[in-house]
Amino acid sequence: DNGIGPQIFLGGGGGRIRGLLTYRAGQRNVKGAYPFHFHMLGASPESYFIDNVVYRSYYRCFVVHGTRQTVVERNVAFDASGHCFYLEDGAEEENVFMSNLAAFVHPIGPPASGFAQDGMTFEERPGVSQPADAGAAGFYISNPNNIVIGNAASGGVSGFSFPVLAKAVGMSRNADISPATRPFALVTGNTAHSSGYFSLQTGSCMYLGGSLR
Numbered sequence: 001d002n003g004i005g006p007q008i009f010l011g012g013g014g015g016r017i018r019g020l021l022t023y024r025a026g027q028r029n030v031k032g033a034y035p036f037h038f039h040m041l042g043a044s045p046e047s048y049f050i051d052n053v054v055y056r057s058y059y060r061c062f063v064v065h066g067t068r069q070t071v072v073e074r075n076v077a078f079d080a081s082g083h084c085f086y087l088e089d090g091a092e093e094e095n096v097f098m099s100n101l102a103a104f105v106h107p108i109g110p111p112a113s114g115f116a117q118d119g120m121t122f123e124e125r126p127g128v129s130q131p132a133d134a135g136a137a138g139f140y141i142s143n144p145n146n147i148v149i150g151n152a153a154s155g156g157v158s159g160f161s162f163p164v165l166a167k168a169v170g171m172s173r174n175a176d177i178s179p180a181t182r183p184f185a186l187v188t189g190n191t192a193h194s195s196g197y198f199s200l201q202t203g204s205c206m207y208l209g210g211s212l213r
Contacts (some may be wrong), residue, residue: 001024001027003027003059003196004027004058004192005022005023005024005025005026005027005035005056005057005058006022006025006027006035006138007025007026007027007033007034007035007037008020008022008025008035008037009032009034009037009039010037010038010039010041010047010167011039011040011107013042013055013068014038014041014042014044014046014047014070014213015047015057016046016047016048016050017048017049017050017052018048018050018051018052018194019050019051019052019199020052020164021050022035022053022054022055022056022057022103023054023056024055024056024057024166025054025057025058026057026058026059026060026081027058027059027060027095028058028059028108028163029079029130029207030059030083031130031170032065033059034059034060034061034062034063034074034086035054035059035061035185036049036052036054036061036062036063036119037065037066037129038061038063038065038070038149038153039065039066039067040065040066040067041066041068041070042066042068043068043069044143045069045070045071045096046072047070047071048072048073048142049070049071049072049075050071050072050073050074050075051073051074051075053073053075053076053077053078053079054075054076054077054078054084055078055079055080056079056080056118057077057079057080057081057084058081059081059082060080060081060082060083060084060085060086061077061080061084061102062075062077062085062086062087062100063073063086063088063103064086064087064088064090064092065087065089065092065170065171066088066089066091066092066097066171066172067094068092068094068095069094069095070083070095070137071095071097071098072085072094072095072096072097072098072100072110073096073097073099073100074098074099074100075097075100075101075107076100076103076189076192077100077101077102077103077138078101078103078104079104079106079134080102080104080105080106081106081108081133082105082114082130082133082136083104083105083107083132083133083136083137083139083140084099084129084136084138084139084140084156084165085097085100085102085138085139085140085151086136086140087140087141087143088138088142088170089142089168089169089170089171089172089173090142090165090167090168090172090177091143091148091168091172091175091177091179092142092143092146093143093145093182093185094145094146094147094185095146095147095150096146096147096149097139097146097147097148098148098149098150098209099142099149099150099151100139100150100151100152100180101151101152101153101154102138102139102151102152102153102154102156102159102211103138103139103152103153103154103155104120104154104155105131105137105153105155105156105157106136106166107133107134107135107136108132108133108134108136108157108211109129109133109164114135115131115170119208121181128159128209132163132186133160134157135151135155135157135206136156137156137157137158137159137160137161137206138151138152138153138154138155138156138158138159138160138192139151139153139159139160139161139190140161140163141160141161141162141165141187142160142162142165142179143165143177143179143182144162144180144182144183144184144185145177145182145183145184145185146185147185147186147187148160148175148186148187148190149186149187149188149189149190150188150189150190151190151191152190152191152192152194153190153191153192153205154193154194155193155194155195156208157195158192158195158196158204158205159191159192159193159204159205159206160192160200160205160206160207161207162206162207162208162209163209164180165178165179165180166178166180166210167179168206172204176186190206192205192206193205
């Protein structure tokens with residue numbers, strides 16, 4: 001168990017994947033090495049991940065990165081490290097996340113914990129390439145201008161996390177967009193339970209806040 005598994009990387013022209021199961025996929029703390037990954041496609045309305053399964057992921061589950069207008073629907077993820085369904089940079093908009101399940105999601109490194117707003121700060125360091133994974137969520141929605149309907153989250157430090165980004169980060173850092181000022185497209189019919197299991201204190205089923213730089 002070395003934390004290194006296969007990855008599905010769709011760049012260039014995008015693609016469609018339906019009905020695939022992955023086991024021990026992704027590579028722990030390696031940015032870009034995820035079980036299912038749309039990478040820097042721009043607008044890609046023909047691309048989708050539908051009816052797939054991620055089981056015991058080493059790093060994340062379904063990632064939309066620098067990409068708009070894709071569909072991520074009816075996928076199941078169980079036993080995953082780090083944020084599971086993940087919008088990476090905050091520049092991703094008009095994507096559809098519908099009827100997905102994220103369950104048994106593990107934080108990476110010491111988990112975010114405590115009550116109310118304790119002002120905890122997490123930084124990148126060896127063994128933790130993305131500090132936000134201390135608060136690993138089933139769904140990490142870094143830009144609210146996406147459609148999130150009928151999804152379910154079980155476990156994780158939070159079920160659904162909507163962080164505050166004043167500007168896009170990562171490979172999209174030069175994009176002319178402020179994710180924090182974008183409107184919510186549609187977020188409805190989602191459920192979450194058992195949040196905060198790993199932090200040993202009260203967790204948020206839906207968390208809005210937390211500044212990411």
